[in-house]
Structure formats: structure tokens, C-alpha cells
Amino acid sequence: MTELRHRGTTESDLHSEDKRSDRESRADGEVPSDSETKLDSGVPDVPVPPDDTPEVLNKALSGLSSRWKNWWVRGILTLAMIFFFFIIIYLGPMVLMMIVLCVQIKCFHEIITIGYSVYHSYHLPWFRTLSWYFLLCVNYFFYGETVTDYFFTLVQREEPLRILSKYHRFISFALYLTGFCMFVLSLVKKHYRLQFYMFGWTHVTLLIIVTQSHLIIHNLFEGMIWFIVPISCVICNDIMAYMFGFFFGRTPLIKLSPKKTWEGFIGGFFATVVFGILLSYVMAGYRCFVCPVEFNSDSNSFTVDCEPSELFQLQDYSLPAALESLTGWATVRMYPFQIHSIALSAFASIVGPFGGFFASGFKRAFKIKDFANTIPGHGGIMDRFDCQYLMATFVNVYIASFIRGPNPTKVIQQLMALRLDQQLHIFNSLKAHLTEKGLLPANEEVA
Template sequence: MPPLSKKDSNGAVTRPVHSRTDTGASDWATDNEVEVDDKKQKAQSDFDKKKQTFITRAIWTLIMIGVFFGSIAAGHIYLIIIVTAVQIISFKEVIAISNVPSRARSLRFTKTLSWYFLGTTMYFLYGESVIYYFKHIVLIDRVLLPFATHHRFISFMLYVMGFVFFVASLQKGHYRFQFTQFAWTHMALYLIVVQAHFIMNNIFEGMIWFFLPVSLVITNDIFAYICGITFGKTQLIKLSPKKTVEGFVGAWICTVLLGFVLTNVLMRYSYFICPVNDLGANVFTGLHCTPNPVFLPHTYTLPFIPSPWTFLPQKITVAPMQFHILVMATFASLIAPFGGFFASGLKRTFNIKDFGDSIPGHGGMTDRMDCQFIMGFFAFMYYQSFIAVYKTSVGSVIETVITGLSAEEQIEVVRGLAKHLYNQGVVGNDVVEYLAKRLGEGVKR
């Protein structure tokens, strides 16, 4: 055991100097190890988060694909329900990003008015579609007839009531917030509800006019991502830094090719090309109609073939729809993405990542539908301008008779039609006599 003390040459007592182990190096090693462990844990945590996000995103992607194809197979009415749900959810997300909760709570009617204007707008738009496509049902019903004939006036008065209530609810000190919400609500109504309404009209015109625009946008989005990460180098637009020119152009080419193939398949099935004449129809019952000429093959003669290529055929047989799909695919590739850029700019304005969390792993509903709204609007306008065949329908004839003729004149129309059907051998003489007798009694009364 070492001595506790010792004397020096002068007799003074000194304490022994114990040697202390230098732990500096080991202390640094320990700190480094802790730092490395922290980095490993953080990397593992980030990896776990990304893995969980990927799994959630993949699961909900499959769910959305299943709902999409399942509703198409189930029938048009289910698609209309889904489009309506998308409208409402997207509207809710958009008006929420400019909302100030504390002020909204102090102003009780701010949110109520937004939803009131949504209901009024949907009543007007849905009523217009129902009356247009189902005149033959609505106009002969005693209860629905007044609502159908005065639909636009009723819709206008509903809007005026909301407008008056908004003005009456203005409170001092909150004018800027209230007018901001009023303007924001109307912007959301136009950009979401009105455009989505035309998507619903596309469903009525035929399943293909809904399926193709939606598929083209999804295809373009997928190939823009694939082409962008494969050979994309040049930034396309600052609002979306990850978008590249190479991905933009590559997606256009791929969308055109896939659109051509997809159209060639869909044209073979009447369920896709026929307008809706039975809301209870589904993929198993099918639909029957006279096909629009745009779906029928037509032979075209090439006007000029240069001499080096004289071996090429001078005539080609193709359905006109294949030319139209080139225009639609081009719009889906070059114009519709700007709907997404607009949404990106809007999110940057309010410094938010997503419009909401309606779809786990994907963000809000608006994040997934930003390009679909403008594409559906374009598809309807293009169809009405270049493809639709306008002819007299039962509904339009009934509308003309009801709104333009008196009761006596309407009876004369029925008598005339009965005689015509008798002359064509469609009905017997007893039917004509019965109608003449009963209608005569109606006139006397």
C-alpha cells in the first residue's frame, strides 16, 4: 500500500502525486459513438417514416383504383355519387385554407354561408342536367313540372337570398375577412363545383367521355414522373421544381400512344359509347343505342404521297374518334398540367404542403383532382363542339309541346299522333277511337 505522505529534503511533508489516467481520447471516442448512434437512429427513423408513407400511399392507391373501376362497372349513378362527393370534399379543402378559425367562430354565419352557396350552386347545376337529359320524365310529372319549368328562377332567388343574408351579416371590424371569404367561396365554386359539374355531364353523354379524360390525365402524370426521373434535366416551371421539360414531352408522347390504344378498345363496347338512357344499367346489363358516327370506321383517301413512299397505301380506314383522341391526349399532356401548377402556386401562397389529408398518403382530394377538373371541362366542351350529334329527342318534343301549346292544341297533337300511328299500322282503330272519345270528354270538362 503506498504511503499517504512523505518528507522532502527540508523535512516538509508532501502529499503523494498520484498519476491520473488520461481519458480525453476515450471521452472523444464516446462522444463520436453517441453522435454516430444518433445519426443511425435518425436515419432509421426517416427510413421507417418513408416506408410507412410508401405503404400507406400504395394501399390507398389500390383502394382508389378499386373504387374507380368498381363504380364504372356498377353503373352511372354510382359514378355521379362519387363525383358529387369529390366536389364537396374539394370545396371544403379549398375554402378551409383561407379560413381564420378564431374569426370564423366569432362570425357564426361565415361557414354557413359558404355551404349555403355550395348547395344553391349544386341545386342549379344538377337541376339543369336532370332537366336536360330526362325531360321525358320530369316534364310529365305533376309535382316536378313546376320545378322544372321555373328551375332557373328558383335557383336565382335562392342565390339572392344568400346574397342578402351575407350583406345583412356584415359586422364592423370584420369587413375584410368577410369579403375575403365571400370572394374565396365564389372562386372555389367556379374552379371546382362548376367544372366538376361538366364531368357529370360527360357521364350522361357516355361512359367513354368520363373514362378517357380521367385515364389520360392519370397516364400523363405517371409517365411525366417516369420520364422525369429517367432522363429529365431541364426544369420546366419554378412553381413545380421537380417537373422537367424532358418529362413533360415524354409524357405527351406516351399519353398519345396509350390514348390511341385505349380508345380502340373502348369503342368496341356499347356500354362505354352509349349515352345514358337507363340509370339502372351496369356493365353486366349493358346499354343499347345507335352508335355516334365518330365511333364507326371511315375510309380516308390520302391526298398526296411523295414518290419515295409510293409503296404506302393510298387509303386508310379508321374511326374518326382516333383523330379526336389525339387532340384530347395533347390537351391532357400540355394544358391540363397547368391546373396542377395553379394548385402548386396556391399552396405556396398559403405556405401549405397539401390542401388537406382526405386521402392518407396522398394529401387532400384537391391535390389529386387539380388537373381532372379542367380536363373534364375541356372534354365536355370539345364533345359538344365537334362530336355531339344534335337531333330531336322525345324530351325536347315534350318540352316544346308543354311550354308552347295550349291544352287544346296539345290534345290535337295527341290525336294527330294517334292517327299517324294507326296509318303506320302501329296501333289499332280501337285505340284511335278510345283516345278521340276520352280526349273529347276532357275538352268538354
């Protein structure tokens, strides 16, 4: 077991804080005990998860070196996870949303468990309970917003849902405020600093995990292709960077991850860009992947049928002179989405790994190898999704900045929720605007 210490704090700072704590204790007529002094000077060990590689793999690979044994374990489990990924895609968007929620809860659990390993030994109240309570509050807020946006007709049809939707933000705030008051009531004398430290731990975890997993679901509603391609690009980059680094890696990339090499980083980049273009070409031809995921209130089910937009229709593009002389092609026929896929795959290869570096820094701060031991050879779920959350945020911003325009369906839904006099006012204003633009005759009368 290794001793964990607060990073970014010098010994003189800790000494001065200890002196202040002693003065405060003496002023209150109390003398700090040895355990309380230990609380201020450091934090307890975080347990290292045991190796849970299946026994059948240990026996089959017993004759290999640790390097090649790890290579085979990671490879076999990677193929199993890819197969599982194909299955959940086949099961449809509703199952995908549930899987995203389950992954979010598991990632939150892994990070909070590390905090709880630090926090529990001091026997301070309510940390784990409040952490899960705040997770519930934040999920209620985000998913309530999603239900209101994408299930408007269902919400308007059911009276309880309509009331919850109308006062959703007030209810969310009241729930959070209850947790806030519970935290204040749980404060214990001489442990304030640690309790506020763990309060911040919980909220940063919520910001990283819950907010970004919510963006994944928003991307899914834009079309499954916006969900599958980015995730696949991150997976491809992770695999190819590992392969190139394993066989050709010689030059260290970053001190946070000593096993990462420039050869793996560069090889993963080019492989991921090519993979993204090819995968986009295959998926762009299927409506089930390119159409927005919409809720059909008549059948109470999700539909993914539409007329594909120009983004998913083949077009001819003229090649630059350099490429034309190299390939002999004057034009190339491709989907516009394939051009966007280059930006997605480039981000997954260049910036995406920094999510992994961030996670590596976090693990080094607490001197642990992995967040958990959920997946043999890979660590915890958070170890596999550290880059995915960063990618989800980029995709959501990219769609909002370069792809998505105003949604007429949502505008109509909002108009239908207005009072009749407000609807009539908007109707007359829109009629006057269209008449001024010449789209309606000046003397046209609407029945």
C-alpha cells in the same frame, strides 16, 4: 407554423390601409386593439396536415430513403385508386354521378377549410354556414337544370317535379338572394374587408369546383367514353410524367413546381397520346361505352344501348407518304374517335398540367404542401383533381364545338310541352318548309 401574408400587396399599400382604418376608427370614437391591427396586417397560420401514411407501410418501407419511400407509397396508393376507378365504372353511370358529387363536396370542403383556418380565428359569424349554403344553392340550380334536360318525361309525369321545373330558375335565384341578404346582415364593423375577401373566396371556389364538376356529368351523358377517356388520359399523364421525371428528370420545368421537369413533361406527353389511342380503340367497340346515357321512363333506369354513330365505326384512312414509307402501310383502319382522342390526350398532356401548376401556386400562396391529407402520399382529393376539372371543361367545349349536333329527342320533348295551338303552328310551318324543299308532295294531305 409559417406566417401567411396577403400576396400582391406591397408594404406601403398595407401601411396606407392601416392609416385609413385608424382614421375611420378615431372618427367613430373607437381605437383599434392589437388583435384588430393584426387582422389588417396579416392572416393566421394554416395548419399543416400531419403525415397519415398507414403504419404498415411505414414499417415495411422504413429502410428506404425518403425519396424511394415516397415513390412506393404513391405507387401503391395509385394502384388502389385505379382499382377503385374500375369498380365505380363497372357499377354504372348513376354511381359515377354520385361519386362526382361526393368528390365535388370533398374538394369544396378542402378549399373552404383553408379559408376557414384564416377566417375562424377572428370569430366572425356565419362564414362556414354561408359557404355550405351557397354550395347547396349552386348545386340545386345546376342539377335542377340537368334533371329538366335529361329526365323530361319523369318531370312531366310527376306534378311536384313539373312545378319545380317550371319555376326552377326563380327558386334558385330566391335561394341565392336569401344567402346574399344573410351575408350583408353578417357584416361586422372593422372587418368588412376580410368578410368581402372570404365572400369572394367562396364564390371563386364554387366557380372552379361546382361548375366544372357539373360539366363532367354533362360529358357522361354524351357517352361513358367521353368520361372515361379524358379522365384516364389525365391519370396516365400524371403517372408517366412522374415516372419519366423520377428516373430521367434533370431540367426544371416551372418554378411553381420545382420537382416538375422537361423530361417528365415530354415523356408524359408521348406516353399519354399512345395510351389515349389504344384505350379509345378498345372502348369504341363496346356499345355500353359509346352510347349516350339516357333515362328510360318505362323502367325508371338508365340505358346505354343504341346503334353506334359513325364516330365509333371502323374506317380506312390513307397514311401520309412519310408514314407510309416508314411503316410500309398505305392505309390504316381505325375509329374516327381515335383521332379525337389525340386532341384529348394532347390537351391532357400540354394544358392539363397547368391546372396542377395553378393549384401549386395557390398552395405556395398559403405555404401549405397539400390541400389535405386524405390520400397518403398524394395529399387531398383536390390535389388529385386539380387537372381533371380543367380537362372536363375542355371536353365539354370540344363536344359542343366539334361533335354534338341538335338532339331530336330534346326538340320533341320541348315541342310536347307547348300548347296545342303552338304545336299545330309549328307543324304547319314544318310541313310548308319540307314541301318547299321537295321532300313532301305539294298536294299531300296529312290525316
